[in-house]
Amino acid sequence: MDGNSKYPRWVGVVLSLFVPGSAQFLSGRKGGGFLWFVVLSLVPFAGYGVAIVPREASVHAMYAINFILLPLLFITMLCASYRPVRRLRLRGRIGFVAVFLSLTVGTALLRGFLPSSPFRVPAGAMEPTLRGTTTSREKTQGSSMEWFWHGKKQVEFRASASGSVSQLRMSRNDIKFSVGDVPHKLPAYCMGSFWPTQELKEGDVIWSGTVQAGDLILVDRLSYLFRDPRRGDIVVFSTDGISHKQVRPGSVYVKRIVGLPGETIRINPPHLVVDGRTIRKPIPFRTLDYENAGQLATPDDYIELGKHDYLVFGDNTGKNQSLDGRYFGAIPRSCIIGRVNTIYWPFSRIRVVE
Template sequence: FTPKWKKEAKLLHKSALKFLHYKRDLLKADRIDEIESRRADLLDAIKAGNSTRAEEASKQLRATCEGALPHFPSQSAWEENVEVIFVALVIALGLRAYIIQPFRIPTGSMQPTLNGINIHQSDDPNFKKPWLGQQGWELLTRGRSYRNIVAENDAQVVGIRDASWFLFTRTRVLLSDGKQLSIPAAEGEAQKLLEARGVLDPRTGNAAVDPGTGFKVVQGKKFAKGDPILRGWVDTGDLVLVDKISYQFRRPKRGEVFVFDTRGIKTGGSKQMVDQTGGTHFIKRLCGVPGDELSVKPPNLWVNGKIAQEPGILRVIEAKGEYSVLNPNGYELARPDPSYPLPLSRPDQKFVLADKTRPGMREYVALGDNTGNSLDSRYWGSVKEFNLAGPALFSLWPITTGHWGFIR
């Protein structure tokens, strides 16, 4: 039977040795010698079986170890919390940059596969928000938020700008009376809601921007005092996780849903689908890979002389179930725009994607599943290899729309 004091003394003797190993590069030579001396005193007391000597030697050894690094003050609770938060942010940013990135779908171009933000206006003049508990539950499970925004004065929509931050999609709206509103939707969706048309700068031909406020100059809907501006609810777009590492080890596959940035893509060139212009990232279905030859002969998408057979593409072509409601015509041609050349606006057009080219410039085609309401490669051409972010992996939230799970 080993007495308790001897077990504790042996444990301290071993712990002091570990301390020396871990901190030897930070300890001065005289401190190392002092700790070794205290360990020797403790070991002698243990071997002698003298508990009093062992207790005294233990106190001295602890004090010596604790005072060996006086130039490293202990952190306060506040400093420790800041350090933990900083490390967590660095890890999160690293994951977002190189491994997996959350992406909020702002528009309905991929419906019904994935939902964008949908604004529902109520025609009921007596509309009232549900009680707070129901609002909280619907926000948690469906991403639904209720709004009852009413004009305080006679006013017209005169300015609009994107005010999104991280995963929170917001649009700021400027009224002629100086009031500003926040609409929880993408800029394009807010423009449709408010019937806002952009004004061109005659000097540049681009959208006019007020230098004082930073708002795009628009001519929008007029409201009388008391008129509802937004009375109803807004369903948030699906929050998906983008796999940013797969394309480092494999080639993109035709038929998968993917995310890409819009560097070098003239998404605002055509007047079509103006509600979807200006985004920094798009999510679409990858319908053509380098070397493919594509054409659209509604409702079919032809790839290399045959109707595409990938499951995701076939769902759009066949237009069954939810697809028959939202996109009954399958793949449609781009709507003609005399002022702008379109890659796929006629059945006889063939779109050939570059394969043998310099690094980063191989070409892909991106089409929305809701092709009747999608700004995609039919309007602005190919997506270059350097634009690719990664395949859309998982629909994370909301959890009650039927989309939760791996994306097909």
């Protein structure tokens, strides 16, 4: 085999960036290449598998595995990939692209089978248990450590053109408008304190302030394979089984289970009443206050659950704070994705969720 039959050493590193272990495999060490591929594919599963245990130590172990061990292994693999790799013919190139695409698609599909998965709390419906994204006009230091530890950062948006503000459209995800003929977009968290002016000049500050990021939580996807959801569990669920004009299909909500199949639920402020009994267990129900609203507008109103239905409320049921089961009624068991067990970011808020 002549010298031109091999790629330069750096090509092996590039190939391994896309498919771990490919440099070793193509240089003749097929066993080593396959081992690297398997290890680097499975380590994230190990990290999220450890995090399924509702302990603060489990979250720290997940950080150690996914953010320390995994990068170290990946760097080691890349260093070992600095080797001559035989040149790929057309069939080999097609095969490499096919493996890369299969790996990309397979990884996306396998995320749905992780024992636990991350989820960001979008709003304040679960306050004070879970913190949603909030904003203020106050300034913060804006350092990277402030963001890492407390989830706070200073944000500023400026106009990228001059002209009149028009075509203002607000949705749950963002605020869209045009300045002159140039489209602009702001995140939804700006909505509460965004006042568009009629005219803007290029460089004008449209919005600035401090963003307090919502909690990142870990969702246990395995527990409900072995047991039914219980009262007091905080769950993440799909809205596909809900028919309500304010609930968008295909979204994911996080709420606390307050009603189980076959029960009749009322609210006698501030207490939850189930089948005529005031609920004080588990522990969160001793301090949570519930307000009448929606289908439970008065203490006499009730919701009766079917044999596969669950009722969910936010922990913050103050006026217009939580779009929950008081408005859209019961959710079917099939919509529940998993149980929330821990907050894993910001770092200062790592804790077990009750």
